[in-house]
Amino acid sequence: MTITAGTGAPADAGPFGGTGRPQAPVDDEKLPLRLRARRFARPQIVIGAGVVLLWLLVIAFAGVISPHDPFAASGGRLLPPSGEHLLGTDSLGRDVFSRVLHGARLSLPIAVLAITLSVLVGSLVGAVAGFFGGWVDAVLMRAADITMAFPSILLAMAVAAALGPGLSNAFLAIVAVWWPIYARLVRGQILSIKEREHVLAARAIGMRRTAILRRHVLPHSLTPVSVNATMDLGSVIILVASLSFLGLGAVPPSPEWGAMITDGAGNFYQWWIAAGPGIAMVSVVLAVNFLGDGLRDVLDVKNRGR
Amino acid sequence: MTAATDDGTGTGTGTGALLEVRDLSVAFRTDRGDVEAVSGASLTVHPGQTVAVVGESGSGKSTLTAAVNRLLAPNGRVTAGTVTFAGQDLLARSERQMNAVRGKQIGLVPQDPMSNLNPLRSVGSQIAEVLTVHKEARGREAKRRAVELLERVGITDAARRYGQYPHEFSGGMRQRVLIAMGLALRPQLLIADEPTSALDVTVQKRVLDQLDELTATMGTAVLLVTHDLALAAERADHVVVMRRGQVVEQGSVHDVLTAPTADYTRLLIAAAPSLATESLVGPAAAADPVVEVRGLRKEYSVRSGTLGRRTPFTAVDDVSFTIPRGTTVGIVGESGSGKSTVAKMVLKLEDTTAGDLLFEGKPVTGISGAELFAFRRRVQPVFQNPYAALDSRYTVGDTVREPLDVHGVGTPAERRARVAELLSQVALDPEIARRYPHELSGGQRQRVAIARALALEPDVVVLDEAVSALDVLVQAQILELLVSLQQRLGLSYLFISHDLAVVAMICHVVHVMKAGAVLESGSPAQLFAQPQHPYTQALLAAIPVGEATPA
Numbered sequence: 001m002t003i004t005a006g007t008g009a010p011a012d013a014g015p016f017g018g019t020g021r022p023q024a025p026v027d028d029e030k031l032p033l034r035l036r037a038r039r040f041a042r043p044q045i046v047i048g049a050g051v052v053l054l055w056l057l058v059i060a061f062a063g064v065i066s067p068h069d070p071f072a073a074s075g076g077r078l079l080p081p082s083g084e085h086l087l088g089t090d091s092l093g094r095d096v097f098s099r100v101l102h103g104a105r106l107s108l109p110i111a112v113l114a115i116t117l118s119v120l121v122g123s124l125v126g127a128v129a130g131f132f133g134g135w136v137d138a139v140l141m142r143a144a145d146i147t148m149a150f151p152s153i154l155l156a157m158a159v160a161a162a163l164g165p166g167l168s169n170a171f172l173a174i175v176a177v178w179w180p181i182y183a184r185l186v187r188g189q190i191l192s193i194k195e196r197e198h199v200l201a202a203r204a205i206g207m208r209r210t211a212i213l214r215r216h217v218l219p220h221s222l223t224p225v226s227v228n229a230t231m232d233l234g235s236v237i238i239l240v241a242s243l244s245f246l247g248l249g250a251v252p253p254s255p256e257w258g259a260m261i262t263d264g265a266g267n268f269y270q271w272w273i274a275a276g277p278g279i280a281m282v283s284v285v286l287a288v289n290f291l292g293d294g295l296r297d298v299l300d301v302k303n304r305g306r
Numbered sequence: 307m308t309a310a311t312d313d314g315t316g317t318g319t320g321t322g323a324l325l326e327v328r329d330l331s332v333a334f335r336t337d338r339g340d341v342e343a344v345s346g347a348s349l350t351v352h353p354g355q356t357v358a359v360v361g362e363s364g365s366g367k368s369t370l371t372a373a374v375n376r377l378l379a380p381n382g383r384v385t386a387g388t389v390t391f392a393g394q395d396l397l398a399r400s401e402r403q404m405n406a407v408r409g410k411q412i413g414l415v416p417q418d419p420m421s422n423l424n425p426l427r428s429v430g431s432q433i434a435e436v437l438t439v440h441k442e443a444r445g446r447e448a449k450r451r452a453v454e455l456l457e458r459v460g461i462t463d464a465a466r467r468y469g470q471y472p473h474e475f476s477g478g479m480r481q482r483v484l485i486a487m488g489l490a491l492r493p494q495l496l497i498a499d500e501p502t503s504a505l506d507v508t509v510q511k512r513v514l515d516q517l518d519e520l521t522a523t524m525g526t527a528v529l530l531v532t533h534d535l536a537l538a539a540e541r542a543d544h545v546v547v548m549r550r551g552q553v554v555e556q557g558s559v560h561d562v563l564t565a566p567t568a569d570y571t572r573l574l575i576a577a578a579p580s581l582a583t584e585s586l587v588g589p590a591a592a593a594d595p596v597v598e599v600r601g602l603r604k605e606y607s608v609r610s611g612t613l614g615r616r617t618p619f620t621a622v623d624d625v626s627f628t629i630p631r632g633t634t635v636g637i638v639g640e641s642g643s644g645k646s647t648v649a650k651m652v653l654k655l656e657d658t659t660a661g662d663l664l665f666e667g668k669p670v671t672g673i674s675g676a677e678l679f680a681f682r683r684r685v686q687p688v689f690q691n692p693y694a695a696l697d698s699r700y701t702v703g704d705t706v707r708e709p710l711d712v713h714g715v716g717t718p719a720e721r722r723a724r725v726a727e728l729l730s731q732v733a734l735d736p737e738i739a740r741r742y743p744h745e746l747s748g749g750q751r752q753r754v755a756i757a758r759a760l761a762l763e764p765d766v767v768v769l770d771e772a773v774s775a776l777d778v779l780v781q782a783q784i785l786e787l788l789v790s791l792q793q794r795l796g797l798s799y800l801f802i803s804h805d806l807a808v809v810a811m812i813c814h815v816v817h818v819m820k821a822g823a824v825l826e827s828g829s830p831a832q833l834f835a836q837p838q839h840p841y842t843q844a845l846l847a848a849i850p851v852g853e854a855t856p857a
Contacts, residue, residue, distance in 0.1 A: 197689040198697040200412065204653055205709040206682035216697050 009281065015196040028072065039298050048291030057217035058104050067096035070255050078270045087276035090263055099255035103277060106256045108284065110167055111237040114174040115229050121175065122182025123218070123225060129183065131213045132200030144180035152177045153242055160248035166241040167240075170249035174239055178232070185228060223287055223299050235286035241281060245287030258279050323376065323390075323584035324527050325351040325418060325495055330387035332366070334374050337551070343369040345551045346387070346481030351495065351544075356521070356528040360574075361548035362777035363748075367531050371497050374529070375412055376404050384652045392494060410440050411489035413526070415498040415517075418602050419480035419505075423472040429483050430456065430468030436490040455458075455486040478509035478532050485517055492524055499531045506640035506804065511594055511848040514541060533777065535578050536850040538564055547571050577782040579807035580849070585830065586789045587634060595628035595667075595683075596765050596798050597652060602626065602661035604822075621647045623822040624661070627815075629766065631703070634792065634799040638845070644822040649770045649802045654678065654685050665806050666765075683713060686759035688770035692751035696743040703739030709761040728757040733786060749780035753787070760791070768800045784814055806845060810834055818842050 058065070066088075067073035073093030074085075081088045087096035129140040147155070159173035193199065194217055202212045241258030243249035250256030254264075257277035264274025313670055344366040350359045361367040362527035370845045374380050374389050374395060389396040394409065399407070416422045424432060433452040437443040443451050449468065456464035466467070472480055481501060488496055501517065502510040518541065521528050533539050537544050539559050546556040555568040555846065566572045604622040622644040629635045652663065654670070664672045665711040684760040686709075689695045696705055703725050710721045725737035734752040743751055752772065759767050769788070773781045789812060791797060803809050809816055810830040818833070818841065820825045826839040836842045 165350075176322060197691055197695040199657055200689065201687060201695060201755070202708070203655055203760075204685075204687045205712050205762065206679045207708075207712050211712075219699055 013023055033048035037175075040294075042294050042298070044290045045298070047296035048262050048287045048289070048294060051283060051287035052291060055104055055108060055287075058101055059108060062101045062105055064100035064103050066095075068098040070094060070099040070196075071253060072287055078267065078273075080270070081272050088270065088272040090273045091267060091270075096260075096273055099260060100276045100280045103255040103257045103260060104280065106167065106250060106254065107237060107240055107258070107281070110171050111233060111240050114171050114178065114240070115233055115236055117171075117175045118178035119182050119225060119229050122179040122184075123186045123221075125179065126183035126186030126188075127190055127213060127218055127221075128251060130193060130219060131209065137187075137207060140183065144183045147177065147180045148184075150177075151241065154194070156243060156250055157246065159225075162239075165251055167244075167250045167254070170240060172245040173237060173243065173248075177239075178236065181232065182225060182228070185225060186221050193220050225291060227296045227299055230288060230295055233288040233292070237281065237285055237288070241277075255284050310706040313349045322352060322511075323350045324353045324355075324392060325529070327370070327374060327391070328388045330370065330373060331385045332369050332378065332382055334379070335381040335383075342385070343382070343540070343551050344373065347551070347553045348387075349525050349546050349553065349556065351529055353494065354525045354527055356518075356530060356542045356543060357546060358530040358532060358542035359546045359548060360532055360538045362533055364550075365548040366551040368499055371529055371531050375408060375414060375497060376401075377408075406440075406656075409436060410491045411493050411494070411495065413491065413493035413496040414480075415484050415488040415496065415504060417500040417801045419477055419484055422484055423480055424460070425472050425612065428469050428471055429475060430470075433483065433487050433490060435505070436487050440491055440493060451490075452486075454627040455490055456483070458520060459486045459489075459513070470743040476509075478505055478513055478544070481505060481513050482516065485513070485520070489520060489524065490552045493526060493607075495527045495529060496521060497529045497531070500533065502531070502537075503533070503756055506850045507806075508640065509605075511850075516777075525702065525780065534850065535778070536576050536580060540850040542706075547574070556590070556768045569829070572581050573779060577779045579778075579782070579805070579811055583807065584809055586785060587792075587814060589814070591632070592784065593630040593632055596631040596665070596801070597666070598628040598662075598664040599628070599648075599652065600626050600662040601661070602648065602651060603652060603659045604644070604715065605659045606801065619670045620822055622651070625653060625819070625822075625824050626661075627817055629798050630814075631765070632796050632797055634801050634812055636803065636809040636816040637802045637819055637824075638803055638809050638816060639819035640804055640845075642821075643819040645819050646770055647821070649687070649768050649800060652766075653685055653768050654798055655687075656681055675852065679713075682789075683762040684763060684764050685766045685768065687704060687768045687770060688752070688755050688759050688772040690774055692748045692755065692775060693743075695755045696751055698743050700742075701739060702741050702743070702746070704758045705743075705754060706739070706761055709758060713760070713762060724761070728761055729754075731791070732757045748776055749782075749784060752776060752780075752784055756784075756787070756791070760795070763795075764797070766798045766800065770802045770803075771804065774803060774805060781808070788812065806849060818845070 018077055019171075071094065074095045075093055077089060077091055077093040079085055079089040083093050087100065090096055090099070125140050125144070129137040156173040156177045159176045160170050163169035165173060176261040181250065197217050199212060202216050240249060241256070241261065244256045244258030245262050247262070250259045252259060257280060261274045264270070264277075267273050323459070324426065327347060327349050329346045329348055330344055331342060331346055333340045333342045347370055349357065359367045359370060369378070369382065372382075373384055374391070374396065376399075378384075384397055396404070396407065422623045423429065429451050433455055434448040437451055437692070442448075451465045453468050456467060461467050461479060461482055466824050468706070473510060474681050475483065481504075485501070488498070498517070502513050505513060512796075514537075515526075516536065520526075530538065530542055532616065542559055544556065545559050545562045547554050547562065547570065549570050555562060556567060562571060563575065602622055602625040603620070605618045605620050607616040608619045625648055628637060633685045637648060640691050647656060651658050654663075658671060661671075662669055665684065670677075673681060683730065696702075700708075703722075706725045706728055707721050710716065710724060715721065716724065725739055729736045729738060734757070738746070739751070743754070746754065769845065775782050776784060782789045785808065788799065792799065801813055813830055816830050817824045818839065826833065826837070826842050833842065833845060837846055
């Protein structure tokens with residue numbers, strides 16, 4: 001998103017006594033794409049991205065690679081893991097492994113969509129508040145403060161309970177809880193960016209404020225937002241599962257991971273029923289956290305050592 | 307040469323040098339492969355001597371001194387050469403052994419007084435820490451010595467100031483604190499990396515005087531890193547000129563200044579603005595005022611006190627001046643004098659609290675909408691920071707074309723042609739339009755910013771510290787460009803600067819501002835030959851004139 005493809009060689013020695021400053025720390029936004037790509041080759045990012053890619057493949061091919069029908073009994077009930085049933089079967093005789101694979105199709109896209117919508121809503125609110133200031137800022141930010149004053153799971157539960165169970169309502173509940181994070185982040189970014197000289201220059205040529213916001217301010221706030229969104233993805237995956245676990249998200253026949261863990265919670269000695277979706281969730285959350293941390297280290301100027 | 311040898315710790319090489327750097331090369335690992343920042347640099351510092359390393363940004367001067375102290379960034383390493391300090395090979399020492407040398411034998415005064423003090427701890431405790439870390443003193447004794455150090459660097463009421471925090475200190479006082487920390491253990495060598503570059507000129511003079519006096523009484527040798535040749539000449543015994551990682555010339559101040567051997571040094575000496583430099587502009591012809599400012603005033607409300615009550619703060623107080631067409635009017639002052647606020651009000655980027663702004667005789671104080679939009683075409687800015695002034699996401703061509711797009715000037719093809727014309731007007735290759743700002747040097751960027759300002763064919767260009775961030779050679783080129791543009795296009799400039807020498811070179815009329823008010827006005831020749839106001843006199847006295855202090 002922050003990429004501006006470079007053209008031509010860096011002009012270290014310009015025709016007018018240009019000063020090559022090779023050892024100065026380089027602002028990331030100023031590096032051409034092909035040079036920046038190498039910065040991302042860190043173990044954290046490679047492992048995180050690898051696991052995420054694996055899960056994307058699972059989402060795409062769940063129907064093909066699942067050994068059994070996730071919704072129908074495929075053997076005895078409560079069978080322990082075996083060659084036939086890698087993660088055993090649940091209390092209705094359904095293959096847990098197949099259900100975990102199909103569950104990825106629910107949990108992950110819902111979390112990604114919830115984050116995306118939260119980012120859109122939050123960025124818009126934050127951008128308007130930060131750029132226009134005054135009472136608009138005060139009203140929007142107090143709304144964000146109030147929302148953030150509640151523990152997120154509690155508020156999400158309240159919203160989901162009010163809307164009724166179902167994955168789409170859980171999704172809305174998460175957006176309702178999550179937008180203020182990005183509103184605050186973007187507002188802070190905008191407050192500092194709008195004082196930069198290139199924004200003053202745009203004002204001095206008489207550009208409209210909304211055009212300045214769109215062309216010269218918002219694009220610069222996207223790097224921290226995308227990094228934060230990646231880092232928050234793990235929390236949101238857990239939040240989706242938590243709501244389902246509490247019966248406020250996906251409802252029983254669905255192989256959503258949180259709902260599956262609820263299933264397994266009643267069968268204490270058949271640990272595999274809950275452990276299957278649990279392990280799946282841990283792997284995804286760890287992977288996106290690795291990815292988020294890695295991206296932050298690479299992209300965040302404040303975090304980068306000189 | 308007295309106190310340093312008294313300690314007896316550092317009698318070294320046969321030549322009696324305190325620090326000897328031989329053929330030092332330093333390389334940095336970067337995305338573009340290894341880059342050599344210093345190549346084969348040599349220098350020698352004798353006990354009690356002040357040696358200045360002079361060069362523009364990117365010349366490797368800071369890298370050289372960082373290598374001496376073994377404080378290179380993690381991606382940097384010494385690839386060749388030796389560093390001998392008081393007879394010890396510093397490059398062969400372990401990190402632990404270096405810690406005993408840093409602070410105790412080699413003190414450091416870093417550049418930025420704002421970021422080099424911990425904001426959460428009292429100033430005094432940070433000085434005392436230097437003593438305790440090196441087990442020089444503890445507890446009450448450390449405090450007593452820290453207070454004494456504060457007094458010695460010229461901070462009054464030191465005992466009370468000891469407990470205060472960095473935000474309660476001004477920039478100059480913080481720099482004094484850093485000097486106190488650097489000298490706390492009476493090191494034999496003090497490395498001062500641009501110690502006063504962030505300070506106003508009058509403050510700079512006081513801080514440097516203090517530093518001179520202290521190092522003279524302690525017998526400390528100083529390795530002074532600076533971009534300012536005049537300052538180096540005034541403060542040092544020996545000058546080392548660096549360019550692109552290499553030492554191009556070194557010698558005594560007198561020799562280097564009067565008989566430079568390297569072409570580069572000659573260029574530097576010629577380009578360094580001083581009050582003796584000849585003005586680039588002729589006398590102003592009488593002309594109608596294009597901009598007239600009457601009784602301009604700006605108040606901000608500032609939250610203060612524990613209850614956060616809003617109290618008015620006057621940034622600009624009753625400022626009046628005119629800009630005759632085709633002339634350059636300068637405003638000089640130190641940071642906080644209100645000069646940039648005046649610039650923003652003339653640009654109508656900031657509202658006025660009181661007073662009138664007239665453009666071609668018509669009041670434009672309260673205009674908005676279409677009138678303001680039309681006014682924008684007539685008055686354009688160029689700002690200080692060539693890195694922040696251009697949006698990094700757009701090409702040079704996009705940036706220069708933007709004003710034309712916003713005002714709907716011409717057809718797309720005409721705009722493209724106009725961009726090429728504008729770029730050649732500021733002596734850039736029109737091919738540069740396809741490049742991004744990160745591919746350009748500081749001077750090129752500032753030319754692009756000037757091209758953007760000229761796109762709408764304005765009458766007035768407001769230059770807010772437009773050359774202050776540039777290296778001296780580039781600065782000279784930009785000033786020449788500005789003067790030739792003025793002559794060709796009949797532009798009027800409002801030139802805001804803290805640098806009197808630069809103002810003297812380019813302005814027809816100068817106003818000296820302090821604390822929001824204009825203290826004195828006149829032509830540069832009058833003003834600088836016979837300053838009437840004590841503040842103007844102090845400003846002039848503070849400019850380094852490039853004469854070595856007698857050794």
